Amino acid sequence: MTKLKTLWIGSNNFTGKIPNYFLSWKELEMLEMQGSGLEGPIPPSLSALTKMSYLAISDLSGESSDFPNLSNMKDMQTLMLRSCNIRTIPEYISNMTCLKLL
Known part of the structure; x- marks a missing residue:
């Protein structure tokens, strides 16, 4: 499944x-985990998915976490992290020039 581009597990x-x-599937462009029943925190290894253009994660139970490092995701267009127990939003988000929906 190393060529997988879209994963929807909501x-x-x-x-x-x-x-x-x-998160080791480096070709992944779209990931949706809304209402999946999974627990946080969001793994730091998410930052390795540099081809991501769509990321939607919501309704994670469990411990709080830092905002995942998405600074290398230059093609990110849609970013939705709702009810994920995230503490702060980093400043680099304002530099994501392709971002259309936050």
Whole structure:
């Protein structure tokens, strides 16, 4: 599955923390985990997905976390992190020139 470009795992009854294995799929451009039942925090390894243009994560239970490092995601157009127990939003977000929806 190393060529996978889109992963939608929302509206499920998964349990446990967000797994790291799918974050190694470097071609991933779109990731949606809304209402998945998974727990946070958002893994730091998310920053390795530099081709991402769409990221939507919501309704994570569990511990709070820092905002994931998305600074290398130059093509990010849609970023939605809702109810993820994130503490702060970093300043570099204002430099994401392709971002259309935040």
